[in-house]
Amino acid sequence: MGDLLAARSQMAVSLGFHILFAVVGIAMPVLMVIAETRWHRTGDAMYLELAKRWAKGTAILFAVGAVSGTVLSFELGLLWPSFMRFAGAIIGMPFSLEGFAFFAEAIFLGVYLYGWERISPRAHIAAGTVVAVSGAASALFVVIANAWMNTPAGFRLQSGLPVDVDPIAAMLTPAAFPEVLHMLLAAYAATGFAVAGIHAMMLLRDRRNAFHRRALAVALIVGVPAAIVQPFSGDISARYVARWQPPKLAAMEGQFRTEAGAPLRIGGIPDVQAERTRWALEIPGGLSLLAFHDAHAVVHGLDAVPRRDWPPVPVVHVAFQVMVALGTYLALLGLWIVVEAWRRRDLAANRWLMRAVALASPMGFLCIEAGWTVTEVGRQPWIIFGVMRTSDAVTPMPGLIVPFLVISALYCFLGVVVVWLLYDLVMRSPITRESDGAAAAPAAA
Amino acid sequence: MAIAIAVIALVALNAYVLLAGADFGGGVWDLFATGPRRADQRALIAEAIGPIWEANHVWLILVVVLLFTCFPPAFSGLAIALHIPLTLMLIGIVLRGSAFAFRSYGSSDDAPQRRWGRVFSIASLLTPLLLGVCIGAIASGRIGTMLDHVARGAPGESFASLYLLPWLSPFTIAVGALALALFAFLAGTYLTVEATDDVLREDFRRRALFAAIAVFVTAFLALLLARSRAPRVSAGLIASAWALPLHVLTAVAAIGAILALRFRRWHVARIAAAAQVSLILWGWAAAQAPYLVPPSLTVENAAAPRRTQLIFLVALALGALVLFPSMTYLFRLFKTARVHETVPTGRNDSV
Numbered sequence: 001m002g003d004l005l006a007a008r009s010q011m012a013v014s015l016g017f018h019i020l021f022a023v024v025g026i027a028m029p030v031l032m033v034i035a036e037t038r039w040h041r042t043g044d045a046m047y048l049e050l051a052k053r054w055a056k057g058t059a060i061l062f063a064v065g066a067v068s069g070t071v072l073s074f075e076l077g078l079l080w081p082s083f084m085r086f087a088g089a090i091i092g093m094p095f096s097l098e099g100f101a102f103f104a105e106a107i108f109l110g111v112y113l114y115g116w117e118r119i120s121p122r123a124h125i126a127a128g129t130v131v132a133v134s135g136a137a138s139a140l141f142v143v144i145a146n147a148w149m150n151t152p153a154g155f156r157l158q159s160g161l162p163v164d165v166d167p168i169a170a171m172l173t174p175a176a177f178p179e180v181l182h183m184l185l186a187a188y189a190a191t192g193f194a195v196a197g198i199h200a201m202m203l204l205r206d207r208r209n210a211f212h213r214r215a216l217a218v219a220l221i222v223g224v225p226a227a228i229v230q231p232f233s234g235d236i237s238a239r240y241v242a243r244w245q246p247p248k249l250a251a252m253e254g255q256f257r258t259e260a261g262a263p264l265r266i267g268g269i270p271d272v273q274a275e276r277t278r279w280a281l282e283i284p285g286g287l288s289l290l291a292f293h294d295a296h297a298v299v300h301g302l303d304a305v306p307r308r309d310w311p312p313v314p315v316v317h318v319a320f321q322v323m324v325a326l327g328t329y330l331a332l333l334g335l336w337i338v339v340e341a342w343r344r345r346d347l348a349a350n351r352w353l354m355r356a357v358a359l360a361s362p363m364g365f366l367c368i369e370a371g372w373t374v375t376e377v378g379r380q381p382w383i384i385f386g387v388m389r390t391s392d393a394v395t396p397m398p399g400l401i402v403p404f405l406v407i408s409a410l411y412c413f414l415g416v417v418v419v420w421l422l423y424d425l426v427m428r429s430p431i432t433r434e435s436d437g438a439a440a441a442p443a444a445a
Numbered sequence: 446m447a448i449a450i451a452v453i454a455l456v457a458l459n460a461y462v463l464l465a466g467a468d469f470g471g472g473v474w475d476l477f478a479t480g481p482r483r484a485d486q487r488a489l490i491a492e493a494i495g496p497i498w499e500a501n502h503v504w505l506i507l508v509v510v511l512l513f514t515c516f517p518p519a520f521s522g523l524a525i526a527l528h529i530p531l532t533l534m535l536i537g538i539v540l541r542g543s544a545f546a547f548r549s550y551g552s553s554d555d556a557p558q559r560r561w562g563r564v565f566s567i568a569s570l571l572t573p574l575l576l577g578v579c580i581g582a583i584a585s586g587r588i589g590t591m592l593d594h595v596a597r598g599a600p601g602e603s604f605a606s607l608y609l610l611p612w613l614s615p616f617t618i619a620v621g622a623l624a625l626a627l628f629a630f631l632a633g634t635y636l637t638v639e640a641t642d643d644v645l646r647e648d649f650r651r652r653a654l655f656a657a658i659a660v661f662v663t664a665f666l667a668l669l670l671a672r673s674r675a676p677r678v679s680a681g682l683i684a685s686a687w688a689l690p691l692h693v694l695t696a697v698a699a700i701g702a703i704l705a706l707r708f709r710r711w712h713v714a715r716i717a718a719a720a721q722v723s724l725i726l727w728g729w730a731a732a733q734a735p736y737l738v739p740p741s742l743t744v745e746n747a748a749a750p751r752r753t754q755l756i757f758l759v760a761l762a763l764g765a766l767v768l769f770p771s772m773t774y775l776f777r778l779f780k781t782a783r784v785h786e787t788v789p790t791g792r793n794d795s796v
Binding site for chain 2: 056059060066068071073076080085086088096097098100103104107109111118166167230232389397399403405424
């Protein structure tokens with residue numbers, strides 16, 4: 001493994017690991033605050049129990065997210081020093097603002113977790129709300145920095161160096177809005193369905209468990225709307241990519257030739273040697289229609305750029321197909337749930353629905369991993385699209401396979417531990433039947 | 446303006462050292478918890494750190510962000526030259542934070558509690574050591590020299606001479622040990638204030654006094670080695686106009702802290718200890734000024750364009766409006782007038 005590949009792999013592992021925890025940090029506080037609010041509204045102690053349990057899980061996940069985020073902020077320099085030297089002054093701004101959002105998040109999470117008996121109920125809910133809002137703000141700023149790498153702006157190149165740096169313009173790039181919207185919705189959909197899935201699994205075993213019924217309802221309130229809206233946000237993203245990063249769109253769709261009325265390919269494996277995508281289900285004019293809202297529009301293929309500027313086409317195409325497939329599943333499932341809820345059916349009693357929700361549990365997260373693969377790998381070979389190549393940004397230190405293996409091993413270990421701890425936390429859920437109507441059984445803690 | 450930003454960076458680093466440094470020091474005392482009150486000592490440390498360590502940790506992020514936004518060549522250079530110690534420090538940070546959270550919120554069974562406690566405390570010991578090593582390496586000036594080599598293609602240089610030796614020397618290790626001693630000293634002193642009863646307070650008083658001795662030894666060692674290993678900083682600390690007043694102030698703070706501990710004036714001791722540690726940090730910075738990474742990168746020649754600096758300062762001011770009230774609220778809530786019977790700790794949280 002060469003140094004460049006090792007550095008890229010380490011970055012991929014670090015991002016892929018961190019994003020899972022970051023997403024939970026964005027959405028979980030919303031679930032906690034909803035549960036706590038319901039406790040105040042209804043006086044049903046089980047909602048309080050729910051908020052406290054979710055808070056415990058969130059505390060573990062947030063801590064891992066905070067430290068793995070720290071690793072990333074250093075890795076930007078450790079792995080890509082030339083990139084940071086070039087871009088630091090341009091995109092430092094969103095990172096700085098993210099720093100303050102992160103401060104607010106960490107401070108008020110501390111207040112939330114340890115303040116149950118110390119502050120008024122109103123102040124406690126307010127603290128949780130600040131955590132939720134600043135979590136979303138953190139995501140906003142970090143994704144804005146990523147958007148700049150896709151559509152760099154706010155500077156002029158003069159003999160290879162940036163001049164006339166404008167940090168504000170660098171934050172308001174064309175990619176910023178679609179990326180931020182897509183990421184935030186993904187965070188709520190993924191977390192909502194992940195939590196709902198876990199409780200659906202428990203309900204499949206024990207349909208009348210009042211604790212899990214309440215948990216399911218709160219999680220779906222967050223997950224379902226986001227999942228249903230997400231395809232529209234995806235449409236905005238696709239049209240932005242078509243306009244600003246044609247090679248990325250071409251790789252996503254396996255579109256090798258520039259053509260009018262390009263077909264939409266579902267599935268298929270791109271063959272880079274033969275320059276065609278095999279075994280795909282093709283819908284004539286579909287891609288042109290989706291990317292430009294015109295079935296006859298010209299879509300630029302990979303042939304529009306030199307071969308050395310092609311991203312790794314099969315990876316991007318397959319990741320994109322996976323993201324769309326899983327996202328569609330979540331959106332359709334969301335509609336099904338809306339219909340059932342509209343008819344005032346008991347969701348937990350519908351075993352097929354519960355199975356479908358349980359199946360959805362990991363899907364949002366897989367979807368996010370696939371989506372980031374599309375964004376990041378699709379930008380290659382550029383670290384700053386059209387401006388700086390990834391190979392020119394990597395650190396001169398040799399032997400990068402060693403830190404890559406060390407960080408990977410560390411994260412594998414932590415991943416296993418976290419899954420085990422959460423499993424343990426879920427398995428210790430209280431058993432209170434709906435018909436019992438009693439307050440939550442005190443759990444062993 | 447660049448100087449103002451450099452000063453702000455130092456203030457942020459100072460906050461990190463005083464706040465997060467004490468959290469790391471707490472981990473060290475967790476490792477060295479001994480005697481019949483071992484469990485109580487550990488519980489007090491966990492309770493003291495629990496609500497605040499994540500917020501304290503963010504100061505480091507602020508320092509990093511500040512560095513790469515306002516002094517990109519310095520950040521980039523340090524990241525190249527200190528790749529290995531920084532990566533090791535990150536591993537320490539990851540293990541410290543995760544293990545603490547796992548212990549606080551995971552299973553309350555005895556075996557996992559002890560296992561994660563061990564990981565937490567060892568990581569708390571190694572991280573300050575590596576932070577000190579990195580600062581020592583910067584002060585030594587050998588990082589800057591190494592970067593010039595790399596920029597020229599580093600003909601005939603071995604891996605070790607480029608990526609190991611510039612940061613691995615008796616001097617840098619002495620600075621690492623000094624950082625560790627300082628953090629342990631801070632934690633010990635703070636914990637005398639936070640202790641719930643007099644017996645526990647005496648435990649940490651002894652520990653703080655012991656750490657104070659360690660600070661003297663390691664500081665003396667670092668200064669001694671600095672004469673040959675970090676001549677620029679050493680000269681600044683000896684010959685500058687501000688050198689004598691600084692040493693006098695530091696000595697006053699150090700002796701004050703020890704006397705306050707001796708006479709059990711806990712709050713005075715805490716202030717004096719914090720002042721002592723801050724003065725050491727500022728002394729290093731003043732001796733190294735105007736260099737960020739000696740001998741080539743200065744505050745001026747490594748600075749980002751003026752427009753970035755200006756907007757950054759505005760963002761910083763706005764951020765401070767959010768940060769300081771929140772921070773005050775957090776510390777008011779958890780660090781004053783503690784009613785101990787009702788405090789849920791990580792260990793026996795009755796959820």
